[in-house]
Amino acid sequence: MEDEIPVIALDGLDEAIIGTCVIYGDIEVIAYDFYKIVELFSAHGFDEEHTREWASTIEALPHDDKKPVFIYSDQSLKREIYEQRSTLH
Secondary structure (H helix, E strand, C coil): CCCCCCCCCCCCCHHHEEEEEEECCCEEEEEEEHHHHHHHHHCCCCCHHHHHHHHHHHHCCCHHHCCCEEECCCHHHHHHHHHHHHHHC
């Protein structure tokens, strides 16, 4: 297909895919839910610290490798931003 965009997908982590995102203005990559990966890895004996170390090795790859990104959801940050904005209006 002409419309296919080459990306790097991580084996065994399809359940953690949350979509794609664009980095550096024009590079589309797969976005993974980091905490879902933690959950999946825990079934194989990895804890969050080991999963962070693993993710760091992927994040350290060169940018032109179409490497995936990890989304670290943070509800406390979301709440903090919401509270800051509500005081500005």
